[in-house]
Amino acid sequence: MALFAVDYTYAPDAAAARDQFRPEHRAWLGARHEAGDLQFVGPYTDGSGALLMITADDLDAAKDFLANDPFAREKLIAAVAIKELVQVFGPY
Template sequence: MPFFAVQYTYRPAKAALRDEHRPEHRRWLGEENKAGNVLIAGPYPDGSGALIIVKAADLGAAEALLANDPFQAHEAVDAVKIDEWTQVFGPFPE
């Protein structure tokens, strides 16, 4: 199953909105991690966004998965970029 690198872009204007929904967002990430759909996730240290690696059947399935993220549901993310990604070395099972 393909992997997708998801880049969220955050703007300072929505920081309070993200703070409000962060616990729900992190619960969702944890549930999807346990289900094997979110492989790794975390924010950039400068607060400009986050990187999430997901496993999905195709781009449409990755988009559908991410649509359930509370950050997206509450419009706390300013931009989303999704690229199919190939792991050459690393910890994720093929």
């Protein structure tokens, strides 16, 4: 399994829709965390997006994983950057 840092940039004009779908989004995140695919996640304090750390077999699997996020399904994310990283220190 590889480790991927995912940077979400939220669509600024979709705040109300994100509020509507946030409970489903958070339930999906919680389930993925329990399953072990999602190592951690959190929104940026300025409201511009979020950082996710996920594990997946490869980049295509990471993209497939993210496609199941309700925010992605509802097109509430303006941009996604996915970068594989090599862990040097930390719990993951």
